[in-house]
Amino acid sequence: MQLMEGEREEILACVKEVLGENSKTNENLIPILQQVQAKLGYLPALAMEKIAEGLDAPAADVYGIATFYNQFRLNPPGKHEVRVCLGTACYMAGGNITLESFERRMEIKEGETTPDRHYSLDRVACVGCCSLAPVVVVDEEVEGKATPTRVDGIMLALEEDRENTGKQESEEGEKSGQN
Amino acid sequence: MKKVGKTDPQKLYEDIREQAREWSQSRQEKPRVLVGTATCGLAAGALQVKEDFMREIEAKGLDAEVIEVGCIGHCYAEPLAIIAKPGFPPVCYGYLDEGLVHRLVEDFLAGDDPSYEYAMAALERNDEFPTFEDFPRGVYEEKLILEHCGHIDFGKIESYISRDGYSALAKALSGDPGRVLEEVKAANLRGRGGAGFPAGKKWESCLENGEAEKYIICNADEGDPGAFMDRSVLESDPHLVLEGMILCAYAVGARQGYLYIRAEYPRAVKHVREALEQAREKGFLGNSILGTDFSFDLEIFQGSGAFICGEATALVNSMEGKMGMPESRPPRLVQEGFRGKPTVLNNVKTFAYVPLIINRGADWFKETGTAESPGTAVFSLVGKVNNTGLVEVPMGTTLRQLIEEVGDGLPNGRQFKAVQIGGPSGGCLPESSLDVPIDFDSLHEAGAIMGSGGLVVMDQDDCMVAVARYFLEFTQHESCGKCTFCRLGTKHMLDILTGITRGEGDAETLELLKELGEDVRDGSLCNLGRTAPNPVLTTLRYFYDEYKAHIEEGRCPALVCRDLILYYIKPSKCSKLCNVCVGSCPTEAIYTRDDGLKAIDQDKCVKCDNCRKACPTEYDAVIRLSPPVLPAEKERKAK
Numbered sequence: 001m002q003l004m005e006g007e008r009e010e011i012l013a014c015v016k017e018v019l020g021e022n023s024k025t026n027e028n029l030i031p032i033l034q035q036v037q038a039k040l041g042y043l044p045a046l047a048m049e050k051i052a053e054g055l056d057a058p059a060a061d062v063y064g065i066a067t068f069y070n071q072f073r074l075n076p077p078g079k080h081e082v083r084v085c086l087g088t089a090c091y092m093a094g095g096n097i098t099l100e101s102f103e104r105r106m107e108i109k110e111g112e113t114t115p116d117r118h119y120s121l122d123r124v125a126c127v128g129c130c131s132l133a134p135v136v137v138v139d140e141e142v143e144g145k146a147t148p149t150r151v152d153g154i155m156l157a158l159e160e161d162r163e164n165t166g167k168q169e170s171e172e173g174e175k176s177g178q179n
Numbered sequence: 180m181k182k183v184g185k186t187d188p189q190k191l192y193e194d195i196r197e198q199a200r201e202w203s204q205s206r207q208e209k210p211r212v213l214v215g216t217a218t219c220g221l222a223a224g225a226l227q228v229k230e231d232f233m234r235e236i237e238a239k240g241l242d243a244e245v246i247e248v249g250c251i252g253h254c255y256a257e258p259l260a261i262i263a264k265p266g267f268p269p270v271c272y273g274y275l276d277e278g279l280v281h282r283l284v285e286d287f288l289a290g291d292d293p294s295y296e297y298a299m300a301a302l303e304r305n306d307e308f309p310t311f312e313d314f315p316r317g318v319y320e321e322k323l324i325l326e327h328c329g330h331i332d333f334g335k336i337e338s339y340i341s342r343d344g345y346s347a348l349a350k351a352l353s354g355d356p357g358r359v360l361e362e363v364k365a366a367n368l369r370g371r372g373g374a375g376f377p378a379g380k381k382w383e384s385c386l387e388n389g390e391a392e393k394y395i396i397c398n399a400d401e402g403d404p405g406a407f408m409d410r411s412v413l414e415s416d417p418h419l420v421l422e423g424m425i426l427c428a429y430a431v432g433a434r435q436g437y438l439y440i441r442a443e444y445p446r447a448v449k450h451v452r453e454a455l456e457q458a459r460e461k462g463f464l465g466n467s468i469l470g471t472d473f474s475f476d477l478e479i480f481q482g483s484g485a486f487i488c489g490e491a492t493a494l495v496n497s498m499e500g501k502m503g504m505p506e507s508r509p510p511r512l513v514q515e516g517f518r519g520k521p522t523v524l525n526n527v528k529t530f531a532y533v534p535l536i537i538n539r540g541a542d543w544f545k546e547t548g549t550a551e552s553p554g555t556a557v558f559s560l561v562g563k564v565n566n567t568g569l570v571e572v573p574m575g576t577t578l579r580q581l582i583e584e585v586g587d588g589l590p591n592g593r594q595f596k597a598v599q600i601g602g603p604s605g606g607c608l609p610e611s612s613l614d615v616p617i618d619f620d621s622l623h624e625a626g627a628i629m630g631s632g633g634l635v636v637m638d639q640d641d642c643m644v645a646v647a648r649y650f651l652e653f654t655q656h657e658s659c660g661k662c663t664f665c666r667l668g669t670k671h672m673l674d675i676l677t678g679i680t681r682g683e684g685d686a687e688t689l690e691l692l693k694e695l696g697e698d699v700r701d702g703s704l705c706n707l708g709r710t711a712p713n714p715v716l717t718t719l720r721y722f723y724d725e726y727k728a729h730i731e732e733g734r735c736p737a738l739v740c741r742d743l744i745l746y747y748i749k750p751s752k753c754s755k756l757c758n759v760c761v762g763s764c765p766t767e768a769i770y771t772r773d774d775g776l777k778a779i780d781q782d783k784c785v786k787c788d789n790c791r792k793a794c795p796t797e798y799d800a801v802i803r804l805s806p807p808v809l810p811a812e813k814e815r816k817a818k
Contacts, residue, residue: 025500026500026501027499030483033483034481034483064502068485069484070483070485071442071482071483071484072483086404088404088405088562088599088633088635088650089405089561089635091649092637092646094788097786097787101765101785101787125404125443125484125486126402126403127218127443129222129223129254130219130405130407130559130562130567131219131254131255131561132219132222132223132257135222142222143222144222144223147787148789149763151765
């Protein structure tokens with residue numbers, strides 16, 4: 001995915017900071033990746049290269065670890081993250097159909113982020129609240145009984161936010177233009 | 180290890196407990212509202228309920244405390260709360276919302292009416308209202324490690340200590356470490372991670388290993404979809420697990436331990452982190468524990484979301500910063516584990532039993548359960564069953580008792596079809612296997628495994644082929660790729676199963692599937708690969724006819740496989756006056772025909788089942804047809 005303006009500097013600074021805080025052993029590779037992801041929201045290719053340099057390990061090893069574990073994401077998270085639970089109970093209650101509904105509405109596949117980085121869509125193995133199946137996690141909120149009919153409602157709330165931020169930005173733009 | 184002379188750990192502990200009891204008693208003088216805020220409670224809106232309680236209490240100017248507690252176990256009725264008011268038995272209320280909270284505060288906290296009509300049960304015997312033990316579920320349930328879950332304040336170590344928490348540690352430290360080991364061995368405590376290996380034996384091999392440096396690891400990488408026992412215990416009663424780990428460390432002589440907790444459980448991580456700090460403050464962890472020369476400390480390692488890391492050797496590899504791939508054993512972890520040193524690795528629940536065994540003795544523990552599998556089993560009961568939730572029953576309880584009595588049967592008189600036990604590595608057992616007692620060995624004979632304790636009940640609307648495919652998709656995705664059979668075999672099996680859900684294949688396909696399954700089972704190194712074919716093999720064994728219907732007739736008997744069904748609105752049942760299905764359709768596939776009746780545009784339909792659920796029961800006009808052939812109709816005018 002294309003890096004945004006100023007993102008490159010942010011990534012370099014973040015990796016430098018995290019590497020400085022940890023002793024540079026292979027045993028710390030996973031915690032380092034976790035910390036970088038916690039700060040940036042994802043693991044850009046650039047960050048993985050720099051971590052490999054810092055630990056004096058082949059970049060392929062770092063990439064291998066990052067793709068082996070489900071927790072790491074190589075795509076930036078959207079402003080709103082939607083995660084659809086596909087645990088046993090949710091799957092049997094039609095979680096996969098809910099996921100498809102989101103894919104259709106966001107026009108991306110699971111694991112992807114919309115080009116404007118407003119939405120990202122993921123599947124999650126089990127959130128652990130099986131009695132509320134099917135479950136969807138929108139940002140940090142857990143939504144129980146999220147059938148396909150609820151998808152439109154959830155999306156509506158997120159879309160409103162998109163329009164509002166769009167408005168604010170343009171207003172701010174106007175203001176700064178006036179100044 | 181000998182005492183440092185002056186301080187007696189027992190005495191030191193009793194002082195700490197005295198303080199905790201005073202704190203606890205002063206707290207009990209005023210009314211308390213305990214809101215269940217484990218992950219499942221939060222999802223159902225427990226935080227909102229907590230806020231409602233606080234706001235209502237403040238508005239009434241009452242002196243009452245609102246406390247967050249863990250999982251109360253009755254997930255079907257979330258959000259839940261317990262109200263403990265002096266002069267009344269503590270009462271549990273379910274299905275809470277703003278209105279009910281308002282009423283409870285007004286009538287019970289401000290007034291003196293416990294509003295029993297909204298109560299689920301009382302928590303102490305009394306003359307007014309039944310307790311949980313008076314319901315069928317309570318008769319079968321026996322809570323050992325879940326005893327305090329949902330009743331104690333997980334954020335306050337005093338709450339645990341005031342109920343004799345850490346007394347097992349004080350007792351053990353006053354004696355020889357060998358006695359801890361003897362007690363655990365005598366109790367025949369078997370590992371609760373699924374395989375059931377005796378914990379005492381494991382600890383003994385670690386102890387016998389001469390190395391000075393040893394490690395204790397708690398496996399909380401609970402990755403089975405549909406299982407949440409370990410999470411609940413860690414979130415609701417973290418000190419119980421910590422105490423068990425400290426006792427283990429004392430028995431085998433380790434100085435450092437780790438809790439390997441899944442990254443998907445942020446709340447469990449938070450609670451354990453707080454618990455560790457408090458335990459250190461009180462002197463139960465760290466240098467010279469309770470004044471003795473025994474030192475031990477614990478750290479959290481956050482897993483990164485790989486199912487395979489629940490496997491012991493893979494878990495250790497992942498802690499060392501490598502890919503979580505299993506190693507062949509021997510050497511076992513107790514010989515050569517974390518950093519090449521002897522390591523004891525046990526499941527959360529295994530450690531949780533240890534303080535109870537030390538406190539009450541091996542004989543007490545063996546009173547519950549069967550001779551070969553003493554103690555209890557903890558299950559997360561989910562799927563098509565009335566009382567979903569976290570349950571703890573003695574080993575030897577039958578599946579039928581668990582589903583029909585504890586779980587209160589299937590909702591709306593649905594027909595039982597199968598129970599999936601043991602997660603993706605387990606099997607699907609049919610009606611005829613329901614009288615199998617739950618213990619490590621009997622379940623193995625029936626083709627399933629105890630696993631970590633996920634139990635999913637399925638009814639006539641669940642397609643066994645689709646279920647088998649679902650689990651295999653999961654294990655295939657989680658296969659680490661080390662063994663050829665597991666890496667390629669599961670992929671090929673998945674392709675075959677996907678084909679079957681589309682109606683492709685013949686009799687030979689099923690033979691091939693079975694053969695492949697057996698090969699993957701025999702040709703893989705670790706238990707992920709060895710058990711991955713289980714759901715497929717058990718469904719082939721018990722539900723062969725369903726497989727046959729898919730490939731021979733192109734029909735899915737449970738009407739689930741989407742390539743083999745279509746949705747159809749029966750004109751003879753449809754009401755012209757009703758538009759519910761049109762509104763429910765997410766893809767606008769439903770239209771009104773010229774004659775006013777509704778019909779479905781099959782090209783647009785995504786088979787989401789919404790219209791069938793939405794259609795009022797007095798019409799029930801939306802049906803599924805399998806094989807997917809539209810009936811000939813007299814009047815099918817253009818749109």
